[in-house]
Structures are given as structure tokens and as C-alpha cells.
Amino acid sequence: MTPVRLPSALHAPALLGLALLTSCYGTRNLVDPVVQIDTVGGRELGVTTDYGVVFLGRTARAGEVEVTAWFGDGPSVEPSVIEPVGGTIYTAETEIALPAVPLLFDEPAPGEYVVVIGRDESGQWREVLELRSDPRVLGLLLDVPARLAGREDQIGAGVFRYIREDPERLQLLGLVSGRLTLETADGARDYLTVVGPRDLWRLVTHRRHYPKRKPRVYREDVL
Helix, strand or coil, X not given: XXXXXXXXCCCCCCCCCCCCCCCCCCCCCCCCCEEEEEECCEEEEEEEXXXXXXXXXXXXXCCXXXXXXXXCCEEEEEEEECEEEECCEEECCCCCCCCCECECCXXXXXXCEEEEEEEECCEEEEEEEEEECCCXXXXXXXXXXXXXXXXXXXXXXXXXECCCCCCCCCCEXXXXXXXXXXXXXXXXXXXXXXXXXXXXXXXXXXXXXXXXXCCCCXXXXXX
16 A cells, blocks of 8 residues: 655545435344455455445456455355446445445544454454544544555455444444555654545445345355
8 A cells, every 4th residue: 555645634525415324224243244356457355235345446447357255155256347336436246145234324433443354365354443533634544553564455445333242243334445644743654544434325326226126146156
């Protein structure tokens, strides 16, 4: 992840109203909603939600894609095609139903905790991190855990609400989008940036009929 020095404020699109949306849909506990996205440009991560797969299109913004999801008996690789959603959000529809989590649209406050979940060559990893803030940045910031230092393939790792009493109950707040270096009174400081609720609403409007789409295919190779 390439550091970017920002001497001035960041600007982001205003979040449209979501009055008709509930904060979650079909809440359930799941084993692993984080998927690997392989494109002609490389690999990134995404998350499977109640409105389909969501990822950031950092390795490709069009063309064919392979989505690797993990079930109880192992991984399943599903071919698909990239669909632009709007802004920095992309999706891809798979033939089979994948593990899914609900979306949250209430942005948490600095000082609250989230769990970041990704996947590398060692398997799934998790980090519980405290949300940070900076007056120059509009959006969510996180400290950079050691395992993410220089890891471009972990772009798109899921950022979930941390429920201390039920840590396996996952609700998606956003996706890790990169690394940011800010000058402070104590010197330069690195943060993870997050594409969060201010952008994820686009997936809902893009797939507003998703729960009622054509019936899913059930195959013997997926339990």
C-alpha cells in the first residue's frame, strides 16, 4: 500500500439519505464472508453481503473475475464478471449462494472498536482495532497492524462492527482501501483508510431487488 502525504483536508461525496433502509438485513452468524477476488490485474479481497459481493476494483474495473469463497469443507472458485456499482464500489454475481453478512449504515464514532478480517497465504486473519479520526479526513481511519505493512493484496479486507459479547456476529461497516500518511505534531503517522457507509449504500441501490433475484444453483461440490 503506497503511503500518501496529505497536507490539507480530504473531500468525499456526501452520503445520501437511507431512511427506508434498516441497519441490517437477515442478520446471522457466519464462518467466513471474506473472499479473494482474482482479476487480470492481480488479487484483492472483498466481502459477501446480503446484496452481493462488494470489492474496490483496485486490480481491475471490468472483465472476468474469479471469486474464491470458503465454506465448511474448503474453498470454492466461482467465475463471474465485474459490475461497476458507482464511486469506488464494484460487485460480481456468482452462480451459487455465498456466505453473506448484513450492511451497517450508522458510522461508528472514533474510539469505538472494529474487527478487521482478511485472508492471506496462512488463511483468515483478524485484528481488533480502535477507530481513529483526524480533522483533515472525512471518514474512518485505523492504525496499521504489522501484518498489513506493504500488503497490496489485503486491499478490500472487511471492517466489521465489533460485538464483544458475540464476536462471530459480523456486520459490515466498510473495506480497507489503502494507507495514508499524515503529518502531526509528533511527526508522520500512518493510518489505514476505509471505504465505509458513506459509499456502501451504492451497493444497495444497485442491487435493490437482490434478495428476490433468480433462484440460486445448488451444487453437490458445495455443502
